[in-house]
Amino acid sequence: MRERIQDMREILIKPQFHKFGDFKEFAQEFQLDSRDLVLTNESLYIPFMKDLELPCKYVFQEKFGLGEPSEEMITNLFSDIDPKDYDRVISVGGGAIMDIGKLLSLKRTGTVHELYFKTAEVVPEKEHIALPTTCGTGSEVTNISVAIVRDEMGKTTKLGLVSDLLIPTDVCLIPEFLKTLPYEPFASSAIDALIHAVESYLSPSRATMTSELFGVKAMELILEGFRMIGESGPEARFEYLDEFLTAACYAGIAFLQAGCATVHAMSFPLGGTYHVPHGEANYALFGKVLEKYNTIQPDGKLLKLKKTIARILGGSEEDAIKNLADLENKILPLRPLRKYGFTEEDIELFADSVLMNQQRLVINSYVPLTRELIVEIYRETY
Numbered sequence: 001m002r003e004r005i006q007d008m009r010e011i012l013i014k015p016q017f018h019k020f021g022d023f024k025e026f027a028q029e030f031q032l033d034s035r036d037l038v039l040t041n042e043s044l045y046i047p048f049m050k051d052l053e054l055p056c057k058y059v060f061q062e063k064f065g066l067g068e069p070s071e072e073m074i075t076n077l078f079s080d081i082d083p084k085d086y087d088r089v090i091s092v093g094g095g096a097i098m099d100i101g102k103l104l105s106l107k108r109t110g111t112v113h114e115l116y117f118k119t120a121e122v123v124p125e126k127e128h129i130a131l132p133t134t135c136g137t138g139s140e141v142t143n144i145s146v147a148i149v150r151d152e153m154g155k156t157t158k159l160g161l162v163s164d165l166l167i168p169t170d171v172c173l174i175p176e177f178l179k180t181l182p183y184e185p186f187a188s189s190a191i192d193a194l195i196h197a198v199e200s201y202l203s204p205s206r207a208t209m210t211s212e213l214f215g216v217k218a219m220e221l222i223l224e225g226f227r228m229i230g231e232s233g234p235e236a237r238f239e240y241l242d243e244f245l246t247a248a249c250y251a252g253i254a255f256l257q258a259g260c261a262t263v264h265a266m267s268f269p270l271g272g273t274y275h276v277p278h279g280e281a282n283y284a285l286f287g288k289v290l291e292k293y294n295t296i297q298p299d300g301k302l303l304k305l306k307k308t309i310a311r312i313l314g315g316s317e318e319d320a321i322k323n324l325a326d327l328e329n330k331i332l333p334l335r336p337l338r339k340y341g342f343t344e345e346d347i348e349l350f351a352d353s354v355l356m357n358q359q360r361l362v363i364n365s366y367v368p369l370t371r372e373l374i375v376e377i378y379r380e381t382y
């Protein structure tokens with residue numbers, strides 16, 4: 001394919017989409033066999049897969065290290081799993097599992113470090129079927145794989161490997177998986193999806209009519225669900241799992257086109273250094289970032305966003321950002337960064353790390369993201 005000068009696509013939706021009632025229905029439709037590698041967690045395997053006694057190879061991520069994907073974890077997986085032993089990768093899990101599944105579907109052209117630092121080529125080799133079990137990252141549709149890596153200064157940070165060749169071939173949505181997701185990761189992943197919808201909606205030069213369509217629909221579904229939980233408590237989510245899973249996927253489609261921005265750029269060093277779960281790290285910054293946008297540039301696209309939030313939640317557009325923060329606080333109480341281990345010294349260090357490592361996100365900021373503004377946001381969320 002010829003290279004294009006500019007990416008003028010309205011939207012990119014690459015996988016084939018399916019919805020199933022349960023894993024058994026999926027396994028029958030895709031005829032899982034011994035050449036399939038299922039990457040998952042044991043805590044998902046036992047309730048949803050074990051009894052089916054399928055002949056596929058199961059690999060549990062936690063055997064290779066805990067927490068979010070790291071260079072070391074993926075390196076261990078690479079050395080333990082021979083690519084000759086499987087034809088398809090089936091990722092059943094949260095964003096972490098799916099991001100690792102993306103790497104396992106590639107030809108081994110170099111080390112994990114070389115892949116993330118772009119000195120090894122991304123060459124797809126296997127089919128990759130993604131089954132998300134959280135309602136957050138949208139990784140099932142995106143062209144990004146995120147891992148904790150060591151940067152040039154020897155510091156750990158999170159870095160995204162980006163290539164359209166990483167997009168899974170199929171996405172299978174099975175809302176039943178969300179039943180075992182505990183309330184906190186459920187809530188933080190849903191807030192992550194909401195942030196994807198909002199950041200992509202506000203993305204100054206990359207948002208398109210079609211990305212807005214998916215972003216606004218995701219906001220509607222998530223905020224309606226949050227309103228129900230706010231009124232009736234966490235149990236209310238069980239009536240609405242399909243909508244949350246679908247919304248996360250829509251938000252993924254929106255941000256794949258339009259990009260994430262300030263919130264994600266600033267949360268990455270936090271996640272990389274203090275291992276704060278992705279959704280929580282974003283949530284810790286989200287409200288303050290919107291407040292700053294509202295002070296610096298309250299009109300234009302932000303005004304449209306405030307109108308959209310007011311339409312969904314009720315209340316006035318002037319109060320929309322505060323009403324949103326209040327509702328989120330009911331869903332998941334907001335914590336200051338210092339509760340996650342963040343120190344005052346990190347304010348300046350992280351600001352430099354954001355500008356050095358996260359330019360792909362910094363460029364999508366609704367207002368120009370200066371070092372001064374980054375420092376201010378970290379200081380006020382500290």
Ligand SMILES: NC(=O)c1ccc[n+]([C@@H]2O[C@H](COP(=O)([O-])OP(=O)(O)OC[C@H]3O[C@@H](n4cnc5c(N)ncnc54)[C@H](O)[C@@H]3O)[C@@H](O)[C@H]2O)c1
Nearest residue numbers: 068094095096133134136137139142144146177180181278
């Ligand atoms: N590629 C992308 O486009 C993209 C976008 C955003 C974030 N990410 C990455 O995704 C990761 C975060 O993903 P996440 O928020 O989905 O969390 P996660 O994948 O880290 O999972 C969180 C925890 O929940 C458990 N879990 C997942 N589903 C479960 C279920 N149904 N029942 C019980 N337990 C379950 C997991 O085992 C894990 O302990 C981060 O590594 C982040 O960097 C990727």
Ligand SMILES: [Fe+2]
Nearest residue numbers: 137192196278
């Ligand atoms: Fe995210």
